[in-house]
Amino acid sequence: MSWSAPAPELVELFEQTVARDARVERRTLFGCPAAFVGGHLAATVFREQFVLKLGASDVGRLHEGRAPVPFEPLEGRRMRELYLVPRGVLGDRETLDEWIAAALDRVAAWPPKGGHPRGAPRVRPAQAGPDALHGLGPRSREMLGKAGIESIERLRELGSVRAYVAVKRAGGGPSLNLLWALEGALTGRRWQDVAREDRTTLLLALEDTLAVPLGALED
Helix, strand or coil: CCCCCCCHHHHHHHHHCHHHCCCCEEEEECCEEEEEECCEEEEEEECCEEEEECCHHHHHHHHCCCCCCECCCECCECCCCEEECCHHHHCCHHHHHHHHHHHHHHHHCCCCCCCCCCCCCCCCCCCCCHHHCCCCCHHHHHHHHHCCCCCHHHHHHHHHHHHHHHHHHCCCCCCHHHHHHHHHHHHCCCHHHHHHHCHHHHHHHHHHHHCCCCCCCCC
């Protein structure tokens, strides 16, 4: 699948507003600019849409009677707590700044992915070599090895989605549980939590990555 480029005026607006916040790590999502705070997606633009992550209380307060429109990059694939910003708000910089602040403040309050909140189980520090791929079973490590991924450093270079595709193209026949486990190994979370919280984002990124010709993903 190939995603159409986002509207240039929305990209410019994104750069002038969201991306300028010091807390933001700018990445790409589906080939579009996206803002992450502490490893959590907070905002992005997609085609003709400006998207923010908002909680229920912020949705009710900011929409002021307007019906909120959930973000669905593909029909029927709604992304949790992500909503489209109405056109009227995009044209009102003061109001837009309020919406953006709500999204960034909400995500910034969450524990960083891969962090160690008080009371949470700690993850072993990353090591070199195969033993650094903690949380992965022998079968998963075997499949990764056949794809040339034998250390946590190499996994970090590729990221969970590209690593999963490499395993798939090496003939490993992985299930989606491996994708969840790879993301968990990178972020210090259980694969079950990844599957519940990041399923749609990872699946869409996977669909996009699988469309890249063989060899284009190699470093």
